[in-house]
Amino acid sequence: MNPALELVSVTAGYGGVQIVREFSARLQAGTITTLIGGNGAGKSTLLRAIYGTNRFFSGQIVFKGETIERLPPWERLKRGVGFVPQGRCNFPAMSVAENLKMGCYTLPKAVHGSAIDRVTGSFPMLQQKWRTDAGNLSGGEQQILEMAMVLLVEPALLLLDEPSLGLSPKMQGDVFTTVQRIASSGVTVLVVEQNVRGALLISDRALVMEQGRLFMEGPADEVRSDPRIKQAYLGGNIHQTAA
């Protein structure tokens, strides 16, 4: 089966500095992959390289059979690459309804209404909070709104950078459940998560990055039980600490 996304020896960074080096991976459609790595390993840099917002040095990014590494971000978005960057990225002084309208900006006007209906149908919370300013939603609700704003364009690939950062355990659970629902609708998800344990539990596969390079990859449950991963990212013994 052809992968939904293939990274071939991707080298990317900022200015003259290479951060991600010769990174290769294949993601199958509708799967969730967690990208694990220590602080500063280059995880966010890899997501930005896939979306096209930093410097691409060499390699290939093949998305649905097409090489996209030289396309600007909006062309990648049009082709179905969605990105929710780290931190809040909604318009806090605008209502949920207005944020969703903003999320439609790359779509023809004629389909704005149906796109918003589709997304609010999937996330009833957005209907309930329709007139609430985004900045007054809970952290988890804001994260779901931000994912919904990207889902308006029906991406085939969703890049998520730390979706549960700063959320309570309950809200983290809500966000993870939402990510699972998104993937079960056929969207391929690549997620960077500080809650490595939680992310691995919902993931099919994991990629481990060290100093910008691929260190390990495999099924999420295998990576989760690897002694090196337990030691470095799961606080020693996953069986004692699993949620």
Ligand SMILES: Nc1ncnc2c1ncn2[C@@H]1O[C@H](COP(=O)(O)OP(=O)(O)OP(=O)(O)O)[C@@H](O)[C@H]1O
């Ligand atoms: N805009 C930028 N310009 C220059 N260097 C950057 C920029 N953003 C990140 N870096 C550098 O790239 C390296 C990797 O950062 P990156 O944010 O990709 O790591 P990360 O694995 O996502 O880390 P963390 O888990 O701490 O968020 C770091 O040394 C960082 O200082």
